[in-house]
Amino acid sequence: xxxxxxxxxxxxxxxxxxxxxxxxxxxxxxxxxxxxxxxxxxxxxxxxxxxxxxxxxxxxxxxxxxxxxxxxxxxxxxxxxxxxxxxxxxxxxxxxxxxxxxxxxxxxxxxxxxxxxxxxxxxxxxxxxxxxxxxxxxxxxxxxxxxxxxxxxxxxxxxxxxxxxxxxxxxxxxxxxxxxxxxxxxxxxxxxxxxxxxxxxxxxxxxxxxxxxxxxxxxxxxxxxxxxxxxxxxxxxxxxxxxxxxxxxxxxxxxxxxxxxxxxxxxxxxxxxxxxxxxxxxxxxxxxxxxxxxxxxxxxxxxxxxxxxxxxxxxxxxxxxx
Ligand SMILES: [Zn+2]
Numbered sequence: 001x002x003x004x005x006x007x008x009x010x011x012x013x014x015x016x017x018x019x020x021x022x023x024x025x026x027x028x029x030x031x032x033x034x035x036x037x038x039x040x041x042x043x044x045x046x047x048x049x050x051x052x053x054x055x056x057x058x059x060x061x062x063x064x065x066x067x068x069x070x071x072x073x074x075x076x077x078x079x080x081x082x083x084x085x086x087x088x089x090x091x092x093x094x095x096x097x098x099x100x101x102x103x104x105x106x107x108x109x110x111x112x113x114x115x116x117x118x119x120x121x122x123x124x125x126x127x128x129x130x131x132x133x134x135x136x137x138x139x140x141x142x143x144x145x146x147x148x149x150x151x152x153x154x155x156x157x158x159x160x161x162x163x164x165x166x167x168x169x170x171x172x173x174x175x176x177x178x179x180x181x182x183x184x185x186x187x188x189x190x191x192x193x194x195x196x197x198x199x200x201x202x203x204x205x206x207x208x209x210x211x212x213x214x215x216x217x218x219x220x221x222x223x224x225x226x227x228x229x230x231x232x233x234x235x236x237x238x239x240x241x242x243x244x245x246x247x248x249x250x251x252x253x254x255x256x257x258x259x260x261x262x263x264x265x266x267x268x269x270x271x272x273x274x275x276x277x278x279x280x281x282x283x284x285x286x287x288x289x290x291x292x293x294x295x296x297x298x299x300x301x302x303x304x305x306x307x308x309x310x311x312x313x314x315x316x317x318x319x320x321x322x
Pocket of ligand 1: 159170174
């Protein structure tokens with residue numbers, strides 16, 4: 001039996017066929033920037049067809065950014081998906097587009113954490129925190145071997161933990177949140193702001209009128225750009241503070257750091273976050289390890305397939321028993 005996992009991102013849709021041992025096929029496309037949820041569902045269905053004829057597929061899992069209702073399969077809010085103004089039933093619409101194949105939906109960071117827990121850097125660990133730094137910042141919480149969602153599905157929203165009271169404005173409207181210091185979109189806003197105020201930076205030259213990608217930050221750092229160095233220093237410091245607080249609260253001995261920005265900046269970035277965290281961490285947690293995610297780009301889609309197997313597989317078994 002195999003499962004299709006889809007990583008629905010703000011810029012691309014990445015799908016894999018996964019049979020529990022490995023990836024059998026993969027396909028990707030750009031996320032449509034117009035047409036809202038219906039266009040996104042059509043694009044996901046097209047990517048699934050592009051995987052080719054796959055035998056024995058039992059269902060599909062979708063990892064989507066934003067606030068998800070995993071029971072209803074609804075994406076309630078998705079600020080990073082263009083035109084997503086109100087809740088939309090992704091599971092129902094995608095299933096209808098694919099001849100009734102069952103579909104389960106969860107948050108992209110939750111499924112990324114699930115993949116790292118089962119198959120990646122967290123294999124064998126029952127308690128861990130997966131922190132993903134990309135356009136925004138989110139975390140997945142595994143306690144006692146189980147991925148925790150919380151009553152509204154918002155457990156792990158580390159991006160909106162306060163790292164500096166009254167500090168920088170966050171995309172959510174709050175102040176001093178982690179994401180305002182270490183989320184790629186906030187770092188881009190800050191870089192453009194500093195440039196307008198007269199600071200010289202290659203960050204803006206490298207991304208004129210287009211998105212300041214994680215790759216742009218890597219290039220600017222390599223060029224010794226002072227603004228880029230300052231922004232990354234701030235991001236490292238904020239991540240260190242937030243992770244120190246989160247690990248004290250949750251009693252987790254392992255933190256896995258992944259996501260576009262962390263993946264591109266590499267091991268040295270994660271090591272710097274670990275150092276910053278150690279400066280603040282509760283002294284009774286000497287065992288704490290902070291390591292890079294190991295599944296990279298594919299983690300989200302593999303995790304979505306694992307989530308589908310958990311949810312749809314179990315639902316199917318219950319049906320048989322009944
Ligand atoms: Zn916020």
